[in-house]
Amino acid sequence: MQELDPTDRRLIAELRSDGRAPMAQLASRIGISRATAEKRVARMVENGTILGFTVRARDETSSIRAVMMIEVAGRATSAVIRNLKEIPELHTLHTTNGGWDLIAELRADSLGDFDRVLREVRLIDGVLNSETSLLLSSA
Structure with missing residues (x-):
């Protein structure tokens, strides 16, 4: 993966903020041409810096949110991750170090x-232990 310069980082930040904005608008916000922005985005997609584009939906105020830490048996992490990705209520999944293997x-x-x-x-086969904390409010 190629090192990002300040323009690339600003472009990624703008895409995170509004991934549906027209390229000309994104380029204007950071002071580059539309063609330059298009080339940079294409390069970052091609080299794996940008892995994809997604939709962020507004959270329902009544939804219950929590963080679950998961301990995995031995080398079962890949299989456990595949199974976890099939559960639509799991919105994000991270590997980590320390006492827990996944969050x-x-x-x-x-x-x-x-x-x-x-x-x-x-x-799920391979899940040894888990601990879940409800998210009560956001600061």
């Missing part, structure tokens, strides 16, 4: 859904 952000519409997701995760 997942959960979002559920009800306590019943939340409980179901916890059971589904714990039933």
Whole structure:
């Protein structure tokens, strides 16, 4: 992966803020031409700096959010990750170091859904242990 210069970093920041903005608008915000912005984005996609584009939806105020730390048995991490990605209530999944192997952000519409997701995760072959903390408010 190629090292990013300040213009690349600003372009990525603008894409994170509004990935649907027209390229001309993104370019204007950072003071480069549309063609330059298009070439830079294409280069960053090609070299793997930008892995893809996604949609961020507004969180429902009634949704239940939590962070789950997961311990995985031996070399089962890849299989566990594949299974976890099939659970739609898991919005983000991170590998980590320390006592826990994975950290997942959960979002559920009800306590019943939340409980179901916890059971589904714990039933996945290779999951040894988990600890979940509800997110009560954001600062």
